[in-house]
Amino acid sequence: MTSYLIKRLLGLVPLLLCISFLSFWLVRLAPGSPFDRERAPASPEIERALRARYHQDEPLWKQYVRYLGALREPDAQGRAHWVGGGLLQGDLGPSLKYRNHTVNDIVAQGLPISMSLSLLAFCFAIGLGVPLGVYTAQRRGEWGDYVGSFFALLAFCVPGLVVGPLLVMGFALRWGWFPVALWTTPWHAVLPTITLGLYFAGRVARLMREGMTEALREGYIVTARAKGLSESRVVFRHALRLAILPVVSYSGPLLADLLTGSFVVESLFRIPGIGVFMVNSALALDYNLVVGLALVYAVLLIVLNLIVDVTYSLLDRRVKLG
Amino acid sequence: MAAFFLDLCAFQTLAVVHRKTIETHGDRWLMARPFPSSGCYTLEEWNMNDKVRLRKNQRHWDLANIQSDVIDLIHLESAMTALNLFEKRQADIIWDKTLIPMELMDVLKERSYVHTFSYLATYFVRFNVTRAPFNDSRVRKALTMSVDKRRIAGRIMKAGEKPASTLVPPGAADYEGPAGLPYDPPAARRLLAEAGYPGGKGFPSFQYHSNSAKQHEQVAVELQAMWRQELGIVMEMRNVEWKVYLADQNAVNYELSRSAWVGDYNDANTFLDSFMSQNANNRTGWKSPRYDALMREANQALDRRRRAGLLQEAEKLLIVDDAVLLPLFYYAGINFYRPEEISGIWDNLVDEHPLYAVKKKRPNVAPR
DSSP: OHHHHHHHHHHHHHHHHHHHHHHHHHHTTSSSOTTOOSSOOSSHHHHHHHHHHTTTTSOHHHHHHHHHTOOEEEOTTSOEEEOOOSGGGTOOOBOSSSTTSBHHHHHHHHHHHHHHHHHHHHHHHHHHHHHHHHHHHHTTTSHHHHHHHHHHHHHHHSOHHHHHHHHIIIIIIISOSSOSSOOSSTHHHHHHHHHHHHHHHHHHHHHHHHHHHHHHTSHHHHHHHHTTOOHHHIIIIIIHHHHTHHHHHHHHHHHHHHHHTTHHHHHHTTOOSSHHHHHHHHHTTOHHHHHHHHHHHHHHHHHHHHHHHHHHHHHOTTOOOO | OOTTHHHHHTSGGGOOOOHHHHHHHGGGGGGOSSOOOOSSEEEEEEETTTEEEEEEOTTOTTGGGOOOSEEEEEOOOOHHHHHHHHHTTSOSEEOOGGGSOGGGHHHHTTSTTEEEEEEEEEEEEEEOTTSTTTTSHHHHHHHHHTOOHHHHHHHTOOSOOEEOSSSSOTTOTTOOOOOOOOOOHHHHHHHHHHTTOGGGTTOOOEEEEEEOOHHHHHHHHHHHHHHHHHHOOOEEEEEEOHHHHHHHHHTTOOSEEEEEEEOSSSSTHHHHGGGSTTOTTOOSOOOOHHHHHHHHHHHHOOSHHHHHHHHHHHHHIIIIISOOEEEEEEEEEEEEEOTTTEESOOOOTTOOOOGGGOEESSOOOOOO
């Protein structure tokens, strides 16, 4: 297990280098420049100085090596020295749009918020989806199944773009139970969590219903019933362990979707997370921010998938890692 | 001394900053705490995409007249969210024009918290005068004179924008603009025929370049229809992303390009100096030594009336004789605030509102 983990984590390094290089190069293919403004600078020298300040005037390979922090340059005395900083030391560079912030500043400020929102939505999706799935599987073909499955399908079909404004209209504007936007108290988290999590609750419920239906047909369930175990013990003690596996393997992509998909919810509820930067940095051609965020998300996704694999093997002993 | 020197001194490019802090902190000097400020407020907190908190500067020379202790500037991207916060009284003022939901203006216009006023800004179209057939001023005039600007100002814009015939909006200090080109489709058709395209025959189809946004697209559609109907010429739309739009315009890589200019200070110069030959904001390819000379002479003139006359002559050259631009409408300013709750805001042409004067009359319960 440990050697497996080490191997997977070591595999991260070349992968991240690849991602950094690709995004570094791709974002620079987009037409326009990060320094284009509606108002031209007072003189061309100012723009030249700006480019030089952020090393945008250097050849691409040199910029990349500098970004990595692996560049040796002569200093004032003409002695070569390492430029320092750079990706290899975890420094994602300055933001080209918010020039008094570094990419690290922005990530440190926004990522915890986006992660809390995603985690809340994850708990909501699992907390609603799993019981709903179990309930509908147990009552297969009955009214409870139809109503529950219809609800799951509805949640699955209506996007957050629609759910969010409806929730705001009802619960915030009309009845005033929750705030309309911002992110300051736990109350502020309720509507965004539901907006973000509802779709996934629907998916989880459907997966859970399938898994549970399959599991309840297994031989060992028949055995358990034959032993005279109570139905709840059969379902929760024996069937659930197997039935939940599809949900577990889905939870990796689920968390990833929640993290990358929070843009709409963040902008709707004005949550100071990082999702907004994902979109705006690309539009603003903030090269460093685009590459930095791509890397941060890559690390998150890889680590999440690793956690899912480990959980999977813990739940189902037939799965061997390695 | 140019007449607008005092206004220029109040403009942000001449704001006082603390040299030592910048030398110590470099790019991150805005993060220095306590923040060195000579203004009424000091920067207490700045959370990206969240809010900026300003606190009364205890060392300000006019401390007694600063009306509010703390002002929070909330960062927002969505106009709907801004309106929701305002409606629920979690925001007291909406100042940013991009945060006004224009599609609701027909409904909102009647509400007492909506304040619209004349604003020193103009929406216009640039011609690329280096590219045929727009290198012929008769063609540019024909296109200008066949546009019914009332249709655009009245139907698409909702905040009381007025049709524009000049670049400098009315109300600019000590200035009276020239009479612009009139709306006169028959004369426009004659001009187009003189230029060699009677009835639009032989006129190449051309592109109208704009950044993608609903309102700009609506304006483009109107222009397209008017030009087809009045002149029989075909315009295509090219909507691009913001940065691409800027890069194209900077490189004068377009035929017609949507444009706007907001006055930096209350003087005609902030609009007119952009079109001097060497100005990087020109972006039309138009170079006129006579225009440059008029502008320079105007800004050396000590007599205000003489200066106004020279500027007017320059503007006439720009928008009438050479028709380098097609002015469409003068923007209107919009602010949302409830006068019964907020004092110290006075509508003005440059939409500037010194924060020291702004006060919430009755601080309400803290928002949940």
